[in-house]
Amino acid sequence: EPEVTQTPSHQVTQMGQEVILRCVPISNHLYFYWYRQILGQKVEFLVSFYNNEISEKSEIFDDQFSVERPDGSNFTLKIRSTKLEDSAMYFCASSYDRNNEQFFGPGTRLTVL
């Protein structure tokens, strides 16, 4: 069964460093998403991406965040200058259509020291 994959599973970085989180969505899906979950809190929407551009973003998704689909398979989230409060689990998801079920990856746990 096709699945969304994410790498790495755990990333540890120093405050101020740049990190890139990688996702491979399901191959025939057209909509891609990033969500984050701070430990003990609810999952929060960051951004959605369609047709090679951001279609919607939340207030959390400020200038330090960017997303890219550098080739036909990968979907990346870049955090330019990490802060302690960026420590969270980051989930990638994809769906065939905007009104379809979203399939989630296993997550990347980001720890900022």
Place this chain on the structure above:
Amino acid sequence: KNEVEQSPQNLTAQEGEFITINCSYSVGISALHWLQQHPGGGIVSLFMLSSGKKKHGRLIATINIQEKHSSLHITASHPRDSAVYICAASQGGSEKLVFGKGTKLTVNP
């Protein structure tokens, strides 16, 4: 702004019991999602529904659009059902999901 509320926050049951988890939302939605989050953190989509009822195995999800309320039922619960169950809502014209805080279910043998 759509708010999604779940109850109860925590639920402990004995194996075999019938489980109900509730979700309410504050504004009109295009779809309601039920998700399962395992102890390791991974999220699995269980249901997406916009009206009526859906069933998959021992899981049943219902939604009442007029009352802005959805329920997830688990029949004949089993210890492997232990997880956090999350409801999330999407509004028309938006792909964004708004999540509830989740219900932590523990099923004891």
